[in-house]
Amino acid sequence: xxxxxxxxxxxxxxGAVVAAADLDLELRANEIHAVIGPNGAGKxxxxxxxxxxxxxxxGRIVLAGRDITPLPxxxxxxxxxxxxxQVSSVLxxxxxxxxxxxxxxxxxxxxxxxxxxAETDESLNGPARxxxxxxxxxxxxxxPASTLAHGERRLLELAxxxxxxxxxxxxxxxxxxxxxxxxxxxxxxxxxLRSEMGILLVEHDMDAVFRLADRVTVLVHGxxxxxxxxAEVRRDPAVRSAYLGEDxxxxxxxxxxxxRVTGRASFRR
Amino acid sequence: MTARPRQRSRPAARAEAIxxxxxxxxxxxxxxxxxxxxxxxxxxxxxxxxxxxxxALALDLxxxxxxxxxxxxxxxxxxxxxxxxxxxxxxxxxxxxxxPLAVAAAASAALVVGGLSLRTRGVQFIMITLAxxxxxxxLANSLSRYGGDDGLTIWTRSQFGTWLSLSDRxxxxxxxxxxxxxxxxxxxxxxxxxxxxxxxxxxxxxxxxAALGFAVGRFRLVAxxxxxxxxxxxxxxxxxxxxxxxxxxxxWHRSGELLAMVxxxxxxxxxxxxxxxxxxxxxxxxxxxxxTHWALLFGPFLVLVVLAGRGGLVGLVQRxxxxx
Ligand SMILES: Nc1ncnc2c1ncn2[C@@H]1O[C@H](COP(=O)(O)OP(=O)(O)O)[C@@H](O)[C@H]1O
Ligand SMILES: [Mg+2]
Numbered sequence: 220x221x222x223x224x225x226x227x228x229x230x231x232x233x234g235a236v237v238a239a240a241d242l243d244l245e246l247r248a249n250e251i252h253a254v255i256g257p258n259g260a261g262k263x264x265x266x267x268x269x270x271x272x273x274x275x276x277x278g279r280i281v282l283a284g285r286d287i288t289p290l291p292x293x294x295x296x297x298x299x300x301x302x303x304x305q306v307s308s309v310l311x312x313x314x315x316x317x318x319x320x321x322x323x324x325x326x327x328x329x330x331x332x333x334x335x336x337a338e339t340d341e342s343l344n345g346p347a348r349x350x351x352x353x354x355x356x357x358x359x360x361x362x363p364a365s366t367l368a369h370g371e372r373r374l375l376e377l378a379x380x381x382x383x384x385x386x387x388x389x390x391x392x393x394x395x396x397x398x399x400x401x402x403x404x405x406x407x408x409x410x411x412l413r414s415e416m417g418i419l420l421v422e423h424d425m426d427a428v429f430r431l432a433d434r435v436t437v438l439v440h441g442x443x444x445x446x447x448x449x450a451e452v453r454r455d456p457a458v459r460s461a462y463l464g465e466d467x468x469x470x471x472x473x474x475x476x477x478x479r480v481t482g483r484a485s486f487r488r
Numbered sequence: 489m490t491a492r493p494r495q496r497s498r499p500a501a502r503a504e505a506i507x508x509x510x511x512x513x514x515x516x517x518x519x520x521x522x523x524x525x526x527x528x529x530x531x532x533x534x535x536x537x538x539x540x541x542x543x544a545l546a547l548d549l550x551x552x553x554x555x556x557x558x559x560x561x562x563x564x565x566x567x568x569x570x571x572x573x574x575x576x577x578x579x580x581x582x583x584x585x586x587x588p589l590a591v592a593a594a595a596s597a598a599l600v601v602g603g604l605s606l607r608t609r610g611v612q613f614i615m616i617t618l619a620x621x622x623x624x625x626x627l628a629n630s631l632s633r634y635g636g637d638d639g640l641t642i643w644t645r646s647q648f649g650t651w652l653s654l655s656d657r658x659x660x661x662x663x664x665x666x667x668x669x670x671x672x673x674x675x676x677x678x679x680x681x682x683x684x685x686x687x688x689x690x691x692x693x694x695x696x697x698a699a700l701g702f703a704v705g706r707f708r709l710v711a712x713x714x715x716x717x718x719x720x721x722x723x724x725x726x727x728x729x730x731x732x733x734x735x736x737x738x739x740w741h742r743s744g745e746l747l748a749m750v751x752x753x754x755x756x757x758x759x760x761x762x763x764x765x766x767x768x769x770x771x772x773x774x775x776x777x778x779x780t781h782w783a784l785l786f787g788p789f790l791v792l793v794v795l796a797g798r799g800g801l802v803g804l805v806q807r808x809x810x811x812x
Contacts, residue, residue: 308696313692324686333681338680338685
């Protein structure tokens, strides 16, 4: 299978902090590729580089065969790169429906229309409604986005991304702060999206990662220390020691098969 | 045209529509009264308010809707006025040529200023538009062929053939009102259109809009150019009203006044800018008669309105109207 998104030799430093160092990554179409790593490993930085919010110090990024390294955020988005943010980012004073309708508008061609009322434009609202239904927010369509609960906001962001039918979806910790019931719904949704796009999933919840991911890449200090099938990565000694924060042989013990990550989930189910 | 846009059903939007109608009706009533009393001075004062209201309205598109705080808009007013003055000086007084030329010149100036300024944000944007405004101001000063800092008298107003004579004060007043109303209706449509929605959304969350694929800068530039063109049109009217153009039209004081009118009326409401301009011009007139130190009264008044009624006069009226 060919890669829909490819990063080669990405590097990014903030002063003395190396957030990405000679980073290679490959996302195939129709796979969920998880990126994990301790806090400060450079996961959000990686997404920022891919989306175009950050300029890499070195390296290049290819989307569906096209070098997008010099392109700004909006141009990459227009080529099919959708994303959600670690801190969800919506339009608070607009209604839930309008938030998604604006996302439709971005892909529906011209926004240089100056006279007709956008709010009643069914060619925008129709797709927006079905996207909201898909994530289960249909009933909240007319609420201002500012009134949504944290988890609902995450779902709204997802509805905005999905309605654009991206080739690639970048998700930055979509489960963080989401209640268990909603998380379950979100996982099922992500699972169903696999057939439509490639998903790069940054996530701390290891249960979710090992349930969804086709491949897992582990970042530490901006470097890839392991990448491959979940089972392989789970067994990788370098990963274990990195997560345990020590490199003595104890890491290989059976007892330490429980690799704790941020103290709330483990590699083992 | 068929279905009523949904935002009209919100009570706030209803109140807004009522207030806007009230503002324009009151202005028309003032014109009728001044005309009836045969008071050319008041007619001229009202026309001046109408013209500045058009400029304030245009500025509200940039500041209130697109979030681009420009402190250089007097430059576009000046460009519009100077094109009328200079072309008249060369004997070119045909309004059908002059007016489009003046508006196009103002739009071009806005394209250049906006194109360069939009690389910056926030306070930087304010400073750079101010700097551009000053450049135009000094440019006008240096036009010694056209009066330099003394300004230029316009001996003949724009000619539109026999059926529309701007030398009649009443014609100019009602024409100004018609243009202001048309511009208001256009901008109100624009605000709720796809284009306007992108502007409003980008003002709220630029990062999200970029991530959705919007080239936010392009939309802002178009808004800035429309705003500059309409401000230029106000300059055209101003030149025809005063029969005079001078560098003072482009001073940063004027830019600041326009901004004060918009803030006074209520940012981003459009009809607020019109109301703000009228209150500003009329109050200035009244206070100037009471005392030569009118600015001492006017300043605190502005501060009070802005502090007491976030949302300006329009916000104040709405809160009194619908206490909730
Ligand atoms: N804009 C920035 N300026 C300076 N340092 C940054 C910036 N963004 C991230 N960093 C640093 O880069 C490292 C990686 O951060 P980040 O990508 O947010 O990690 P993660 O998402 O894996 O927790 C951290 O040490 C962080 O402090
Ligand atoms: Mg992060």
